[in-house]
Amino acid sequence: MNAICLVAGGPRHLLPDTLEQGDDRNYVGVDEGVIYLLNRGITPSAAFGDFDSISKQDLNMLSSKNIDIHSFESEKDMTDLELAIHWALDQNPSEILLFGGTGGRLDHELINIQLLKLGLDRNVEMKIVDRNNQIFLKKPGAYTVAENQQYPYLSFLPTTQVVNGITLTGFKYPLTNTTLHWGSTLCISNELVTKKGTYSFDDGIIMVVRSKD
Structure with a gap:
């Protein structure tokens, strides 16, 4: 499989301009990241989350799209992004790019960086990308x-x-x-x-x- 791009709900102004549809990229939205993608004209193949940060109107719009939705309760043992990463790793991608994982709550940013270890353990190149940084292990x-x-x-x-x-x-x-x-x-x-x-x-x-x- 080509690269899987996971787009989480971090501050949207930190998303790079290179976030665009392409045959070599399979986009997946994580919680509010789904709306970020749709607003950029990109329809993700899948969506993960409890969707607690998405309005009912946006959630109805999401349900009308041809998107594989993985919905979870808000109280769980993994974050939405970790759940999406485990799924992505099982798809045997060429690499995994994480967008929208920095610049918000510090605890979320720190654990998102630690989540890169999941890719390292599976020998899959995984990278966090924002407007100012690329991070990998x-x-x-x-x-x-x-x-x-x-x-x-x-x-x-x-x-x-x-x-x-x-x-x-x-x-x-x-x-x-x-x-x-x-x-x-x-x-x-x-x-x-x-x-x-x-x-x-x-x-x-x-x-x-x-x-x-």
């Missing part, structure tokens, strides 16, 4: 990163207590076989000085954040 290995004018800054944050052997080449602030500890700001706000660079590490999990001002 990486297991130990060596990776190539290309210059991106839209998101010129790169940060590497340890999500485990220790990340061993991190090496950065092609960056303004290079590193060689360095140990990165939880809470360290050593790898915040770096930049490529070549068209392509590489980052690698031997142990742990890192969060990569590509940002713009």
Whole structure:
């Protein structure tokens, strides 16, 4: 399956302009994210949520569309977004993109970032994207990163207590076989000085954040 794009109900002004219908994207609305999609002229293939943030008028409109609706009670053990992610992972997608998952309540934003671990555990590339950031997790290995004018800054944050052997080449602030500890700001706000660079590490999990001002 092509990429699955999950659109949650975070502040709509943070949704990127690149949110558009395409043959390589399967859109899924999560709670109010369904309305965001419909307002942009995109009809999602599926919708997840308790829909407690959607008006009755919008809910009636949603019911009239050819959308696979997964409705849940408001009191449950998983958020709407987590339920949607589990479903998306079972569809064997090429990747999962999460929109509308940042910029609202801080507790929701933090857990949405932690939910990226679900994709990592299943070896599915999963990424949070908003107007200012791209966020994803990486297991130990060596990776190539290309210059991106839209998101010129790169940060590497340890999500485990220790990340061993991190090496950065092609960056303004290079590193060689360095140990990165939880809470360290050593790898915040770096930049490529070549068209392509590489980052690698031997142990742990890192969060990569590509940002713009």
